Structures are given as C-alpha cells and as structure tokens.
Amino acid sequence: MDALDALNRRHFILLTSYAERDAGIVNRLWFTVEGSRIVALSSQGSEAERIRPEPRVLVAGIDRPGDTPGTTYEGRARILPASDRRRVNRLLNRKYGWRRRLFRSLLWPSRIGERSRWRRDLLIEIELLEPHRGPHVARESRHG
Secondary structure, X not given: OOHHHHHHOOOEEEEXXXXXXXXXXXXXXXXXXXXXXXXXXXXXXXXXXXXXXXXXXXXXXXOOXXXXXXXXXXXXXXXXXHHHHHHHHHHHHHHHXXXXXXHHHHHOOOXXXXXXXXXHOEEXXXXXXXXXXXXXXXXXXXXX
C-alpha cells in the first residue's frame, strides 16, 4: 500500500502550512485522492495567504479530531481555480457520502448567506514529496 492509499483510508488530513515567521498552522480538512494528488477543501481563506507564497506543507491522516497523526509527509500545495469546484465536490461526495451531505445540510447552513459560503471555500491540491523526518505540529488551529 503506498502513501496515498494509506492516507485516503483516513477521514481527514491535518495540513500544516507556513507563514513567513511562523512555526506552522495546522488545519483539519476534508480530502480525497485523485490520481497521484490529494485534493482538499478548506473554509480558511488564510491558508491561501500562506500557501501562495510558501507552497511547502506537511500532511498527516487522522480519523477523528484529537487523534495522533499517522505518518507525516512533506508536500507541495497549490490553490485550485474556482472552475474545479464541481469536480472536487463530486470527488468529496463520493468519498464521504451521506456524512458530508448531512454535515453540509445541518451544520453549515445556519450562517447567513450560506450559498455564497460554498463559493468561497478554498480548493487545495497537494503533491506528496517524501515522509517527514521530524514531528508533525501537534495542535490544530481553532478555526480548522
């Protein structure tokens, strides 16, 4: 089993992205594997501010919030264009099925202007490079 197969069996990834003088910000994301890449969805616009100038990221799979991450991988991330939104949503719906649809219908619609929120979600593509030799940043962002 390769790294992408092992990650795709997990429910979430912890994505660590870096600002200029930051040790790393960790967010938990919905994700799936497409070909040789990971595609993920984030509601955090601040990740774009970190990924665009610094595409280096760390990725680890978890099954529940608070889990100890498995093997951590170094990767290179990029922001996908909005034109990929349907494709990414279709892939995520295929992986998560009713859980994602339930989450979207019950938990997120409580916000005003919900329809526009789906259009603002950040689409991220990640290429895994190699296993990371150091520890994964242990704490998740409160926004993740």
